[in-house]
Amino acid sequence: MAKKNIFFKTLEEMADTIVETVEFFARGVDDLSNVGEFAKAMKEYESQCDRYTHTMIIELNRTFITPIERDDIMALTTALDDVVDEIEACASRFEMYQVTDKDEYIRLFADNLVRNSHQVKKAIYLLTQKKLLAIREPNIAINELENQADDLLRVSIKALFAKEKDPIELIKRKELYEMLEQTTDYFEDVANTLESIIMRNS
DSSP states (O other), rough: GGGGGHHHHHHHHHHHHHHHHHHHHHHTTTTTTTHHHHHHHHHHHHHHHHHHHHHHHHHHHHOOOSSSSSSHHHHHHHHHHHHHHHHHHHHHHHHHTOOOOHHHHHHHHHHHHHHHHHHHHHHHHHHTTTTTTTGGGHHHHHHHHHHHHHHHHHHHHHHHHHHOHHHHHHHHHHHHHHHHHHHHHHHHHHHHHHHHHHHHHH
């Protein structure tokens, strides 16, 4: 791998890790019998993404010529890392709050995040192939998924207040729903960063 391509290679690795992380999360919320192990495994994914970010910083400091603007590489790296940070933070709440019961709305959020992760991976691989205009298709899909998550948040919180009588449980679930919706906002940040790269390089 030529030095100039280490950036694209690392972006692909980050995109692959996001898919793995989100798919693991989706499986995890289907079986919350051991939230401690679930949170620990999610932390490993988050640490892996941090290592990729560190690689990017080192290579940006070493490399004079980069395949796209240095600021764009750093902005995209940060946006991808933020996705994993937020979903790991969600997983840690399951352990902190000892949430062990399945929840249909958390399952629906997880499905949304899985679809988001595959669209981000598609977009990143199009970027590394320099197929910039083609990135618009997954970007539109990411924006639509974020809108769906907004709707899901409203429905889930309305249902929560209608059904949940335990105020502590209500607080826990409401925070989880809001954090999961926030994760879709971070996916949209990735799409927005990619859109800026398209505009500057097309």
